[in-house]
Amino acid sequence: MVSLPDLLFKTCPPFPQLLEIPDAESSHLHPSLEGHISSKVVSHHTGNYSTAPVSEFLLICFPNYQSWQHWLSLPLSLLFLLAMGANATLLITIRLEASLHEPMYYLLSLLSLLDMVLCLTVIPKVLAIFWFDLRSISFSACFLQMFIMNCFLAMESCTFMVMAYDRYVAICHPLRYPSIITHQFVAKASVFIVTRNALLTAPIPLLTARLRYCGKNVIENCICANLSVSRLSCDNFTLNRIYQFVVGWTLLGSDFILIFLSYTFILRAVLRFKAEGAAVKALSTCGSHFILILFFSTILLVVVLTNVARKRVPMDILILLNVLHHLIPPALNPIVYGVRTKEIKQGIKKLLWRGV
DSSP states (O other), rough: OOOOOHHHHHHSSSSHHHHHHHOOOSSSOOOHHHHHHTSSOOOOEEEEOOOOOOSSSOOOSTTOHHHHHHHHHHHHHHHHHHHHHHHHHHHHHHHHHHGGGGHHHHHHHHHHHHHHHHHHHHHHHHHHHHHHOOOOEHHHHHHHHHHHHHHHHHHHHHHHHHHHHHHHHHSSSSGGGGSOOHHHHHHHHHHHHHHHHHHHHTHHHHHHHHOOSSSSOOSSSSSOOHHHHHTSSSOOOOOHHHHHHHHHHHHHHHHHHHHHHHHHHHHHHHOOOOOOTOOOOOHHHHHHHHHHHHHHHHHHHHHHHHHTTTTTSSSHHHHHHHHHHTTTTHHHHHHHHHHHHHHHHHHHHHHHHHOO
């Protein structure tokens, strides 16, 4: 009889950011990897893995299509450089331009910082695998990467929620905006974002780290996703799956509900404006933020849907989507704000003139 947890996780992914990748035993590795892996995987006897603990994991990107690595390395490198350069430029501009020392831009700085950390956590290791075949990753590095991916994804979602509240106050209560959205509010919101998500996502890698790993150490993924790692353990990891399912959907779900409510109230308020052009002007102030939310939620939705239909979608496509999820939004977010926000464009121009 199928248990309730198993039934749940067969239909819904436990965390939108992490994909359920098939076990190493359920797929066939590319022939070029067999020699590389066989020299590092702990030996086993008569089909049963030995109980000797393993000391590291091996990340195997695109196990069925190794030729993808050569084609993907160039666009991934360019996107990585674009993400780092654009976010760094935005952070420097907001730091040096006094006119941008406002709560809304401080929240945007926090979003850029989160994007940069996520990129630096995932993409350099992926490129190291592509270019130098550096597949091994230590236990501590793997679980640290797992924590950052889960925690900072939830922090980004929470930041979008706070930014939506900022836009709600600006449009629905414009006279009270200076007294509500203050520097102190941004500081308290930042503490809340970090504390809430760090405390609730920390048990995910801790639960995975406490499992016994006594034989298999090949992760058929480019990153240390929770379920990809926990499947290699000798213990039952049902608790991991349940906790990740509950926490993941609670955090992201509550944030998106509040974002939806904020924009519902914004739209209702805008439709009541009678002055000519007032509605368009009000909505234009939300445009950049709304586009960023669309980027973030659309990619999450694609990841979730492909994961639900994972039996029909090749495993390598799921792995690629998981990598792009950590790269495309960080590359596009600062560009969208830079193009659509007049104050940021002027600040970047001043920054460039200083450099010249």
